[in-house]
Amino acid sequence: MRVNEKAATIYDIAKLAGVNPSTVSRALTTPGRINATTEAKVREAAKQLNYRVNPFARALPTGKTKTIAFMVADITNPVFFKLVRGAELAAAEVGYTLVIAESQESSLVESATLERILPSVDGVILGTTRLSDEEISALNQQKPVVLVNRKVDGVSDVVPDNSPGIAEAVKHLADLGHKHIAFVAGPAASWINTDRWNHLMKNAVELGMTIAEISSNEPTLEGGKGAFERVRAAGVTAVVTYNDLMAIGLLREATAAGVTVPTDLSIIGFDNIFGSDFTNPPLSTIEMPLQKIGAEAVETLLKSFVAEDDEPMHGTSEVTSLLMRGSTGKAKA
Amino acid sequence: MRVNEKAATIYDIAKLAGVNPSTVSRALTTPGRINATTEAKVREAAKQLNYRVNPFARALPTGKTKTIAFMVADITNPVFFKLVRGAELAAAEVGYTLVIAESQESSLVESATLERILPSVDGVILGTTRLSDEEISALNQQKPVVLVNRKVDGVSDVVPDNSPGIAEAVKHLADLGHKHIAFVAGPAASWINTDRWNHLMKNAVELGMTIAEISSNEPTLEGGKGAFERVRAAGVTAVVTYNDLMAIGLLREATAAGVTVPTDLSIIGFDNIFGSDFTNPPLSTIEMPLQKIGAEAVETLLKSFVAEDDEPMHGTSEVTSLLMRGSTGKAKA
DNA sequence: CTGAAAGCGCTTACAG
DNA sequence: CTGAAAGCGCTTACAG
Numbered sequence: 001m002r003v004n005e006k007a008a009t010i011y012d013i014a015k016l017a018g019v020n021p022s023t024v025s026r027a028l029t030t031p032g033r034i035n036a037t038t039e040a041k042v043r044e045a046a047k048q049l050n051y052r053v054n055p056f057a058r059a060l061p062t063g064k065t066k067t068i069a070f071m072v073a074d075i076t077n078p079v080f081f082k083l084v085r086g087a088e089l090a091a092a093e094v095g096y097t098l099v100i101a102e103s104q105e106s107s108l109v110e111s112a113t114l115e116r117i118l119p120s121v122d123g124v125i126l127g128t129t130r131l132s133d134e135e136i137s138a139l140n141q142q143k144p145v146v147l148v149n150r151k152v153d154g155v156s157d158v159v160p161d162n163s164p165g166i167a168e169a170v171k172h173l174a175d176l177g178h179k180h181i182a183f184v185a186g187p188a189a190s191w192i193n194t195d196r197w198n199h200l201m202k203n204a205v206e207l208g209m210t211i212a213e214i215s216s217n218e219p220t221l222e223g224g225k226g227a228f229e230r231v232r233a234a235g236v237t238a239v240v241t242y243n244d245l246m247a248i249g250l251l252r253e254a255t256a257a258g259v260t261v262p263t264d265l266s267i268i269g270f271d272n273i274f275g276s277d278f279t280n281p282p283l284s285t286i287e288m289p290l291q292k293i294g295a296e297a298v299e300t301l302l303k304s305f306v307a308e309d310d311e312p313m314h315g316t317s318e319v320t321s322l323l324m325r326g327s328t329g330k331a332k333a
Numbered sequence: 334m335r336v337n338e339k340a341a342t343i344y345d346i347a348k349l350a351g352v353n354p355s356t357v358s359r360a361l362t363t364p365g366r367i368n369a370t371t372e373a374k375v376r377e378a379a380k381q382l383n384y385r386v387n388p389f390a391r392a393l394p395t396g397k398t399k400t401i402a403f404m405v406a407d408i409t410n411p412v413f414f415k416l417v418r419g420a421e422l423a424a425a426e427v428g429y430t431l432v433i434a435e436s437q438e439s440s441l442v443e444s445a446t447l448e449r450i451l452p453s454v455d456g457v458i459l460g461t462t463r464l465s466d467e468e469i470s471a472l473n474q475q476k477p478v479v480l481v482n483r484k485v486d487g488v489s490d491v492v493p494d495n496s497p498g499i500a501e502a503v504k505h506l507a508d509l510g511h512k513h514i515a516f517v518a519g520p521a522a523s524w525i526n527t528d529r530w531n532h533l534m535k536n537a538v539e540l541g542m543t544i545a546e547i548s549s550n551e552p553t554l555e556g557g558k559g560a561f562e563r564v565r566a567a568g569v570t571a572v573v574t575y576n577d578l579m580a581i582g583l584l585r586e587a588t589a590a591g592v593t594v595p596t597d598l599s600i601i602g603f604d605n606i607f608g609s610d611f612t613n614p615p616l617s618t619i620e621m622p623l624q625k626i627g628a629e630a631v632e633t634l635l636k637s638f639v640a641e642d643d644e645p646m647h648g649t650s651e652v653t654s655l656l657m658r659g660s661t662g663k664a665k666a
Numbered sequence: 667c668t669g670a671a672a673g674c675g676c677t678t679a680c681a682g
Numbered sequence: 683c684t685g686a687a688a689g690c691g692c693t694t695a696c697a698g
């Protein structure tokens with residue numbers, strides 16, 4: 001049986017340093033608050049014994065677990081990579097551990113997972129959630145919650161400002177001579193889908209273009225592929241999709257159908273996911289600073305841990321921007 | 334201040350059910366071991382109080398944390414997505430929590446992270462590690478370790494059998510008339526790089542082909558791109574790369590240089606990462622059952638928790654296979 | 667089958 | 683500044 005000779009405890013240190021265990025605890029927990037010589041002695045003993053605090057033992061009396069849950073709908077969705085990484089790094093930096101949980105796009109799985117994980121975390125970040133506003137509010141009563149890309153009354157959030165990137169994109173299309181464009185929508189219930197559409201519409205109308213909202217089945221490659229026929233039917237020369245996955249699906253379907261991008265049709269995605277520049281032509285997309293958003297989500301959560309009140313906090317608005325690549329070009333005459 | 338009225342404890346349940354706390358503990362921990370009526374009473378009370386065990390309190394006396402660390406070099410590397418997901422699902426299924434840690438390709442960061450996380454986990458899976466064999470062995474003394482895609486004496490591992498996919502791939506190239514091929518190598522220190530090269534060489538030689546091993550700077554898009562010149566210089570008609578990322582970099586550089594794939598050059602990658610079919614032509618690749626490997630890594634770890642001895646375990650060999658897409662074609666005459 | 671008690675490794679008022 | 687003690691919420695021999 002693999003047995004690590006039981007790890008050293010503060011009692012071992014106390015014995016070695018000739019002090020009381022409580023002194024050891026203080027020396028290790030609040031540096032500078034006790035006699036410097038004593039502290040040095042304790043630290044020396046701790047090092048000698050290769051001591052590491054037992055986080056579980058510490059969590060019991062304090063109630064602080066020093067871990068954060070990060071919920072995503074689908075770990076394999078590339079949108080989350082950078083989000084998770086940003087969060088991971090920000091958490092590690094302050095000694096917090098990040099637990100990544102996957103809801104598999106199911107609100108039932110999400111609830112069950114949260115239920116299981118909640119007792120062992122100090123708070124949760126909902127990277128993408130299938131929960132209803134009510135469920136989120138209820139969760140927020142139990143432990144601090146930070147929402148990413150979504151807004152619920154009374155709950156903290158980090159949401160990028162979609163408008164700059166969208167304004168750029170629409171302007172870009174207008175400059176290229178496009179008059180009639182379309183938006184291939186994502187999930188109707190998605191907060192960010194609505195936000196994107198609203199900005200898109202406003203900007204297009206302001207620049208004198210028409211814009212058609214085209215529905216889709218799912219925000220995936222397949223969904224984008226499936227929307228192609230409707231995009232064609234709409235008779236537009238340029239299309240913006242809810243996300244890159246859809247844009248790539250659309251692009252491939254267009255190519256397969258003999259429609260050349262961008263000569264016949266310009267395409268712009270959202271997110272700048274991994275692989276969005278693998279396509280031919282590489283995809284133009286509206287980029288979100290995902291890693292920063294992830295980091296900011298944990299920072300926001302951390303702040304809420306020490307907040308006096310229950311006031312929700314809102315991440316300083318991260319900003320989107322257009323990444324021009326090869327899938328946009330002059331409108332077909 | 335957000336205060337959840339303190340969570341119910343087994344004492345609350347005990348009071349409500351009119352039994353001793355230890356009875357509550359037993360009822361909840363080992364169903365069926367106590368009087369059925371008592372157990373029902375306890376369960377009823379627990380439900381009524383919306384009780385959830387405090388995992389930290391439970392971990393203290395038992396020493397079992399029910400969490401597993403999964404270390405990867407880079408969260409944003411698509412190779413890890415499926416690996417992580419497989420592990421995540423397998424862990425959740427048995428009530429274990431997975432903590433994903435990132436070494437950022439640095440053995441120092443890796444050691445520090447492991448150091449920080451080790452006390453709170455029951456074992457660790459090294460998805461990709463920069464640690465030396467010695468460091469891994471030392472780690473394995475402290476907590477059970479399972480290696481993915483690497484072998485170290487005395488340490489459990491899950492390693493796919495590369496040979497079937499490679500045999501298929503080489504045969505495929507031979508059938509297409511290729512006589513001279515190359516392998517763009519990954520990190521020299523990588524166990525799996527060596528394994529892939531060995532199989533490749535053996536198969537190529539057996540089929541009467543020549544095969545050149547071409548070095549690279551890094552197993553990335555850039556690395557693949559940077560290897561293009563050397564691939565050309567080698568005068569081969571087909572090339573296999575250490576991974577898809579390199580294959581894609583190579584493919585794009587080839588296209589940019591006016592070398593048509595697969596007409597002028599056939600390319601095969603490894604891993605079937607997300608986005609490997611976004612390219613034009615879509616990349617042919619040797620696929621690894623990553624999700625299964627991830628799941629198996631946690632299963633192996635779980636087994637080692639209950640093993641009597643220290644005998645290392647080896648995952649039942651998962652198998653690779655060739656995924657033929659568009660980047661391979663007839664050898665140029 | 668079930669109580670009563672000790673203990674897991676820490677933290678933190680409370681004294682001095 | 684530092685001891686001595688109680689307590690965090692559980693589990694588990696030990697009795698009965």
